[in-house]
Amino acid sequence: MITIEHLTKAYGGQLAVADVSFSCPPGTVTGFLGPNGAGKSTTMRALVGLAEPTSGTATVGGRRYRDLPNAGRSVGVLLDAGAQHGGRTGREVLTLASRVLGVDRRRVDEALERVGLAGRPAGKRVGQYSLGMRQRLGLATALLGDPQVLVLDEPANGLDPEGIFWMRGLLRDFADRGGTVLLSSHLLHEVEAVADQLVVISGGRIVAQGSKSELLAGTGGTLVRGPDRALLAKALEVAGIGISAGPDDALVADAEALAVGQAVAAAGVVLTELRAAGGAGLEDLFRSLTGSSHEVQEVQA
């Protein structure tokens, strides 16, 4: 539903986003990951027409965002929860949006209910809101037009753990009913639980993308452990499997679990543990992909 092709955005001579391509199919949640300043926000601003790409295209449902007649009814956008008038009440912010969208006034109450701002918080000025409440209000604005697509930049910022759990449920539900979700984060664990696919950006370039299992398969190898470490190492060497030292007394074998198990069985060595290496595999991957080699440039619009 969202298609970004060869998107490049330069400020002056500085590339903020370079040749970024990815797509988000309906019914899925795409986690857009990268450190701060990696180009996530720039990509999203270009997607929703707030920034003009230097080259490349970004479309929603095959159309440029600017060509959508009533954009808010198709795409719900939350790029910055702080970008709200502090002097308006939460209800007023939604009322203004509902008038533009042309949706029924009852939707405002429904949206407030849905994000947990109904009642007293709705009548408070946004200036008195916590960041978490602003995120909820921003999400309510995005959901107000009953869109098919959600584009959310760091929506978990300022939410407490309970709020993050709630938001995951909401996004999962949205995608399961056929919606398309693109959400960004600089923290992997925020999106890991809800995302179907991940796009990792660093220094303005995509450094990895695919489903979670695909990304994990590319790393790690197999962790093996036995009462006799030397025997185990010998057995794997004989089978031609490369090894390296794992945590504690374990070994990490450079092969699938099946091949490792077969090699060990053939040598008659006892095993106490055999599994894919590293439960924190994605975390390591994320850090390795975004940390080194690509210089992170802070680009301000």
Added chain:
Amino acid sequence: MSTATLTPEQPRTLADHPAPSLLQLVRVELRKSYDTRAGRWLLIVIGLAVLAVVALSLFVEDVPKTFTDHFGFTQLPISILLPVLGILLVTSEWSQRTAMTTFTLVPRRSRVLVAKVLAATLLAVLGVVVAALASVLATVLTPVFSDAERDWSLSAALVGQVLVVQVVTVLAGVAFGMLLLSSPLAIVLYFVLPTVFTILVSLVAALDWVRDWLDLSTTSMPLFEDGVDAQGWLQFGTSVGLWVALPMLLGWLRILRTEVA
């Protein structure tokens, strides 16, 4: 893999929803002008200022007291304060960063700008109506507080001229807002620049023609009195070009091109 979760009937295109009409957008912009504390207080202050002017013209003896006179006096607070509302109509979107929401909901920015210009125009007309109502009150009360008789005479031409001047004045505020995109900067420059300009071109004799053709406060003066000739309109027109059309054009282009963040 993610695509495995797809079911065939899930739509890959977006449903078509009608675009918000210009009327809808104008109503939203009007609502924005009074739904914040700043906007509401500004409107209240304008109302109070109009009443204060009415009181002054009633109680000060040697002030002429026909309906036309009251109508002229009550324009003053409106012409000074209403442009600030016009400025804020644009700049608050940037100072409060609501432009992000506004332009994601309506990505065709020119439509929003047209709505803002129309909303500002309506506010100016509303201002003239309020001034007229206050003048009615003043005229009714005139014999109560002074020896003058009630004099209801008012020419349609004058009403038209005053409407034009007030609309132009508010739009000048909008134009400064569009060009500068900052509330304090736009408000200060809106008041300082034309004043400095007026002083400058009035002091230097060689600049008389500049004053007569490009100084908005000079060229709009005759419009508060009955009977403006063709040259008067032409002079007013050229100064409107400099102080309203030009900044609005530049500001419009700036807003269309600027990245909203």
